[in-house]
Amino acid sequence: MKLNPDCIRGILLTVEDKCDFDTPWEYEKDNFESEFLAEYTHKEILYHIKQADESGLIQNVHYYEGGDDVLICDLTPAGHEFLANIRNDSVWKKVISKASGASLPILLEVAKDAALKHFLS
Template identity: 45%
Template structure:
């Protein structure tokens, strides 16, 4: 399956909004959250796995039906989400990734960091 950066972002936003140390998220292919319904169930579950493998989320349990329990964002997930939360930063990140010809999560994370760094330097007049 091709990586869909928008799906990853929407998953991270959903996890951040709906989880904490006492409240975990259970997502099943047959019962997707409304915020993720614009994607197919296979796409959502695949991207959750990619987020887990990339150390963006803590997913301790996978169910037999293909669903999972997500505990929370990991520090790398918080950092990446902080860099791409604003639509302007996210759109610029995707634009640069497209022109660079790379949509990997590692590339997106590096580009997002660069976009935010450039904004900070501009604000500081550097």
């Protein structure tokens, strides 16, 4: 499956919105609420949760029922940093325009550079 940076962003925004110190986000295939992920299929969401987990953006991910139910405890410090860098829609659009089709590590670097330029200008 092709990496969709918008889906990664949606997952991070959802985790940030739903999680706190003692409340994880439970993604259930047929019963979840997220304004950030409404346009994605279950397979897309599951694939991108895995990519975010393996890239160190989210922590303590547990898969149940063959992936129909996923528990995510929180963002990692790297996940918080990336999300802070791309939260602003104009910064995100710049990142996507510069790094369309790039790997996740490249997106992280482009986001950091774009956020620095945006906030220091």
